[in-house]
Amino acid sequence: MADKKLLLIDGNSVAFRAFYALYRQLESFKSPDGLHTNAIYAFKNMLDVLLKDVEPTHILVAFDAGKVTFRTKMYGEYKGGRAKTPEELLEQMPYIQEMLHDLGIKTYELKNYEADDIIGTFATKGEENGFQTTIVTGDRDLTQLASDKTTVEVTKSGVSELEAYTPEHMKEVNGVTPTEFIDMKALMGDNSDNYPGVTKVGPKTASRLTQKYGSVENLYEHVDEMKKSKLKENLINDKDKAFLAKKLATIDRDSPVTIDIDDVKRQPVDYEKLRQFYEKLNFRKFLAELNASGKGQDDTATEKVEYTVLDDHNFKDVKVTENDQVEFYLAMLGANYHLADFVGFSLKINDQIYVSKDVELLEEDNLKHLLEDEKIKKNVFDLKRTTVGLHRLGIHAHGLDYDMLLASYLVNNENNSNDLGEIAHLYGDYSVKTDMEVYGKGKSEHIPDDDILFNHLASKVNAIEKLKEPLLKKLKEHEQDDLFDTIEIPTARVLAKMEMNGMKVEASTLIQLQNEFAVKLKELEDKIYEQAGERFNLNSPKQLGHILFEKLGLPVLKKTKTGYSTSVEVLDQLKTQSPIVSEILDYRQIAKIQSTYVKGLLDVIQPDGRVHTRYLQTLTATGRLSSVDPNLQNIPTRTEEGKQIRKAFVPSEPDGYIFSCDYSQVELRVLAHVSGDAHMQEAFKTGYDIHSHTAMKIFHLDSPDQVTPLMRRHAKAVNFGIVYGISDYGLSKNLGISRKRAKEFIDNYFEQYPQIKDYMNKAVQEARDKGYAETIMHRRRYLPDIHAKKYTVRAFAERTAINSPIQGSAADIIKIAMINMQKKLDELHLKTKMVVQVHDELIFDVPKDELETIKKIVPEVMQSAVKLDVPLIADSGWGHNWYDAK
Structure with missing residues (x-):
């Protein structure tokens, strides 16, 4: 039947590609508890495209069960040359599988076999049962499975671009059929999988021999007939290698799997689990898509809330006493509430809800009194945002007594959404739409029709009231009510004051720095061009790579898909090779300071001559504050040029x-x-320099005078590394020392x-x-x-x-x-x-x-x-x- 479609995905290979597709954004993709999520995110994006394009009825994602397989037993060095999989990817693998299960997709791994063998077996089962099969992988080894019923899609660029291998395409690319590709691999070997073929036989020679003889077996039946040559000699000498390589290259299409084709039928999505998964990992894009689809939501999603629209004529009807329960929501379009346009507001007084688009009504005596009276307690969603917004209207808010955002954050700090709708959904209330659903996002952002807007504003104050008691109950159960009342709420009030105060910044100082940096950049440019012997685009990695590695002949340390890597990591290792490298690094550093901090700050100085940052109180799972628009916590301090920026703050x-x-x-x-x-406490109580004290301990020194600056630097890295659960591998990378030496430092640290x-x-x-x-x-x-069974997941939780x-x-x-x-x-x-x-x-x-x-x-x-x-x-x-x- 034509509608039977089987999708087979090489889980490890695609996850690896997904990880490196967003590798540059690695530190930007983290869950609230610090889990890296770039591979999970990219994997999900790729999966969405595949599911839409293929529309499979059956789907299986195969994973490797471990490093030991029948191939390693056959050849101990099989895949032996591969670098260790990054911990940042390993920790994500169980979550990829969890996501797949929530999506109704079967995963499978088989002891002693690779994912390739599982896929080969199911591709064969698919062909036998009349399926049209699509295989997705980052490994060209699987192209041997291509047939008139099976297409192998190989990732080309990250996971977004795929190259389809059919028998016809195999012939075009390699000159051989899919089956013959195994023989071609047998002759040329595989550097990636670390097994040799025949000496001096590369892809072109292997393809030519395979086309001529059809198979390794036939080639060796006729090898004596070949003219005397070095090739013939190598073929004869390496016969055993060729036959071993063929065994290693051949995918087992009859591996002993314990599931059948019917077991991989696509299952319904578990929307509730998927929603919780997205919330845990802070995948707002996927959450918004899920919310927009309406899947997994209950009947309250369409609930209409009764409200009265306030205008110039009836605003005086709003009356409140100290005994009333009041909820208030001030709507602004945009994250930066210091500048965002006002959209409207909503009030709930006991059971009556009022809404309006006219925020100037809040300046009228009765409403202003309500907001400014300390004795009238108001429940709001975001105390700081509300306080700053009202301040812009000339209203000095008091009595904001409860903050739904902070309460939700303390109850579950894995969720750091600042969207009232998203938070309400966490607690089963789908009557509130998310802001993205109502206003859109980016260029498509707009204020909707009055009916939609007013219902949205009304549903928000309604949710603040409905969810207050459940949230406070949870805080009490978690013994966090005191933390909420005595730390988080007062902190929000202090931060509101700080943000409204702002800090004065002298534009003239920044402009002076801008001019000074421009001169330095020009001087560096001239020096770089002089050493290069030509002018080129310094900001082009391709042109820079040509200069450094082709024209100047510096050693190539790393390549990317588009050419030579000219990353900071690479250039740092080449600094001693040529003065041009240090000058390029200096140029990049000053150029970044110029664009990010000098120009960046000039762009955000407000008419009052100040910058008004926003502090994110609910972003981190540790409770640490973050600063944005602008980020005043990130002004560079390691270089003199970076420090100069602080001269503008007066x-x-x-x-x-x-x-x-x-x-x-x-x-x-x-x-x-x-x-x-006792030893560490002694150091602090007696006023010792703690890093010198630690250096004495880990280097077994008798006196602080023996501590060199390098020793102190190493000790400092150990001190702070221990706090963050650093491994010997991580410490070795940080300090540029051997892993063995790093382990000695850590062992000595714990001994002392x-x-x-x-x-x-x-x-x-x-x-x-x-x-x-x-x-x-x-x-x-x-x-x-x-308590996770997977070591990498459990180890991450233990470090946390x-x-x-x-x-x-x-x-x-x-x-x-x-x-x-x-x-x-x-x-x-x-x-x-x-x-x-x-x-x-x-x-x-x-x-x-x-x-x-x-x-x-x-x-x-x-x-x-x-x-x-x-x-x-x-x-x-x-x-x-x-x-x-x-």
């Missing part, structure tokens, strides 16, 4: 000061506290700090027992994979169990310091403003006459934020700009 008063105060090694101090390690090792073991065991890791302030991080209490506690400490600091500023009626937080550092805009007070109180407040078993130390600096304050 106090609001001409004779004022920028005051900076940051915690000294707060994560290591937390580690010393939670581990109780034994209680830290004990802490790590205890943290993992507690996570196994409880299902979560916890900070000093009881911020939880749930670890559902701590170790480092989350450290990173999360440090994040909580700075939040407590910020809350206490704002209280102190208010108590003393100071004009000083807290303007920026950079992880462990707080920045203040200080009038001249308050500097001495600030010098005293800021370190005191920060150092007393929490009581640890070791002292918290905060170091201060000040100056007439941010650069001088460091």
Whole structure:
């Protein structure tokens, strides 16, 4: 039957291609708990295209069961030359399989056999049962399976472009039939799979011999008839290699699989599990597609909410007392609420809902009083966004008492969506559409018709009210109600103030830097062109590759599909080979500072002469804050050119000061506290430099005077690496040392700090027992994979169990310091403003006459934020700009 279609996917091969298709975005593709997701995402994109194009009735994704197969038993070096699969890909493999199961797709692996053999067996079963079969792989070995009933699609560029191999195409490309391709491989061998063929026989010779003789067996029956030549000699000498290679190259089309063709029939999608999977991995695109399809949603998806539209005539009818329950939602189009256009608002007072597009109504006395009265408690979705938005309308919001976004984040910090609709769906309420469904996205973003808009606004305040009790109940069950009330809500209020304050930036300083950098870039360009002997496009990897590797003859370290790699990693290794390489690196660095920070900041200075960043309070699973639009936490500090950018950040008063105060090694101090390690605590209590102290321990030195700068650098990498669960492989890469040496460092570290090792073991065991890791302030991080059968998944959860209490506690400490600091500023009626937080550092805009007070109180407040078993130390600096304050 023509409608019987079988799709067979080489799981390992396609996952590998998917991983490298988005490899440059590796660190951008992470779930809220830190799992890399680039391969999963690219795999799903490719799968969507295949399912649409092929429309299979039956589908199987085959995976390798392990490295040991009948081929490795036959030839021990089989695939022996391959590099170790990156951990970042290994950790994603179980999730790819989980996603496939949720999509109703069968996966299968078979001990002692490769995915190729499973596919070969099912391709044969498909042909025998009248299926039209499509095989998708990144491995051309599978093209031997091509036939009039089976097409082999091989990935060409990432996973987006496929080359279809039919018998006709095989003949065009290789000059042989699919079956003869096995014999061709037998003669030429395979570098990728690491088995030899006949010496000096490459693809062209192998193809020619195969075309002439048809098979290896026939070739050797007639080899004596060949004229005397080096080729003949090699063929005779390497006969055993050729026959072994043929066995290794031949896909087993009758492997002992325990499932049949009927078992791979495409099954219904489990939409509820798929939704949870997308939410866990923060795949918003796929979530939006799922929501738009309406699949897996209950009947509340079409629920209409009753509401009254407010206008110039009836707004006075809105009356509220202190005893009323009030929900409020202020709608703005766009993520950056400092600039976003207002769309409208909605109010729910007891059971009555009001909506309007006219936000100016909020400035009327009765509505403004409602929003500004501290005694009238309001429930909102996003306290900070709402406070800033109302401030733009001249309304100083008070009494915003509950934040649905923060409550949801604490209950499940694996989900960091900031869309009320998406969050409501998590708790089974599909009456609220997502903003993407209502407004669209990007260029297609628009405000919908009034009926759609008003229902959307009404459904949002309705959901805030409906979901408040369930969320607060969960917080109480998780013992997180105190964290919500005393840390997250007050932090949101402090951040709103900081964002509204903004920080003054002198455009003139940035323009001066722009001119200085332009001169430096021109000088570097001229030096580079002089050494190259010609002018070329410095920003073209192809042209740069030609200059470096062809014209100047530098060693080729890595190639890409489009030519030579000229990545920073490659150029760093070539710095000693030629001065042109260092100059290219300098050029790139300054060019990035010029475009990202100089021009980037000039573009976002607001009419008040300030930049108003946004702090993302619900982005990370650790509770750490992030800064965007612009990112003030990411201004470079490692190079002098990068540091110069901070000169543009100045106090609001001409004779004022920028005051900076940051915690000294707060994560290591937390580690010393939670581990109780006597040696580390001693170092902090006696004021030793902790990195020199660690260097003495791991290098077995007797005195700090013996510690060299290189030793200290290595010790610093070990200290911070331990906090993040670094492996010997990771440490060796970071320090450019052997893996063996890196292991020695780690072993010596634990020998000298034994209680830290004990802490790590205890943290993992507690996570196994409880299902979560916890900070000093009881911020939880749930670890559902701590009992996973797959080692890579379990190991990732174990590392998270170790480092989350450290990173999360440090994040909580700075939040407590910020809350206490704002209280102190208010108590003393100071004009000083807290303007920026950079992880462990707080920045203040200080009038001249308050500097001495600030010098005293800021370190005191920060150092007393929490009581640890070791002292918290905060170091201060000040100056007439941010650069001088460091």
